[in-house]
Amino acid sequence: MTLRDHVALVTGGSGGIGGALVRRLAAEGLKVAVHYSATREAAEAVARETGGVALQADLAVASAAEELVAAVETSxxxxxxxxxxxxxSRRRELDREITAADWDETFAVNTRAPFLLTQAVLGGMRExxxxxxxxxxxxxxLTGGVVGPDYAASKAALHGLVHHLAPRVAADGVTVNALAxxxxxxxxxxxxxxxxxxxxIPVGRLGTPEEIADFAFAVLGNGYLTNHVLPVDGGLHPY
Structure with a gap:
């Protein structure tokens, strides 16, 4: 089933990877909502370029996920x-630099918000x-990384969400994956x-946002690929 003319919501759509994702999806004929938190001008510029719509939401706030999805559906x-x-992500060390509030904020944005966004869209997808x-x-x-324990743990939790959701919705035509x-x-x-x-990096350079967007589109376009966490790292970490 082609993705053309379908509606896509890309959160963090004004950044490097996010902007590349929006541009690739729009180039393939999707109607794209560009979410942003604080970078209004950048998000609106991407939306103008791609014929989409820019929508603001602070995803650290639990109610914002459902409100954002409702705004996309209206638009x-x-x-x-x-x-x-x-x-x-904020570069912080384990020893006393991370407070309980820091930990909760990281998880609210990196893990809870994707879950709540999924809750908001999943019913309609299955129908x-x-x-x-x-x-x-x-x-x-996957490796723990170097940014901080809160960041690594919040991303690892996303992998658990993938593995819980994917087999439960696959028969409804919904795929669930993650890029790493x-x-x-x-x-x-x-x-x-x-x-x-x-x-x-074994390939001798940093990756580009466009390479992530290319791979993301390949994943999104494949109805037989689900329940996977897929590294894209220039050969840095073998799995």
Whole structure:
């Protein structure tokens, strides 16, 4: 089943990876809602470029997920493709730098919000017999990473969500997967100097947001692929 003319919601759609995802989906004929939290001008620019709509929501607030989905449905129609790409990361060490409030905030944005967004769109997807759910995770969810324990744990929790949901909705035509990128240029989450980081990667360079978007579209377009966490890291971590 083609994705053309379906409605997609891309959260964090104004950033490096998010913007590339929106552009790729729009180029393939989808109607795309570009979510943003604070970067209004960037989100509106991406929406203008792609013929979509920019919608604001603070996904640290529990009620914002359902409100965002309702706004997309009002503007474009029912959501058939959910790409929960937003995330929050702050470089922090384990020893006393992370408070209980920090931990809760990271999980609220990185894990709870994708779950609540999924809850908001899943019923309609199952009724229509078609849906695509894709979470942007991180290699940190598989290896622990270097950003911080709260970040790594929040991304690992997304993997558990994939594995719980996917087999329960597969027969309804809904696929659930996650991408786990590492060291992608033009993003705010690089944990160091890009030149130094590139030397660590077997392919000899950082990945590009467009490469993540290409792979994401391949995953979204494949109705036989579900229940997987798929690393995209230039060969950095073998699995």
């Amino acid at each position: 474009l129609g029912p959501v058939d493709v959910l790409v929960a790409n937003h995330g929050r 229509r017999g078609f849906g695509r759910i894709l979470y942007t995770s991180s290699v940190a969810g 990128p590492a060291l992608i240029e033009r993003t705010a989450m690089l944990p160091g100097d890009p030149g130094d980081l590139a030397k660590m």
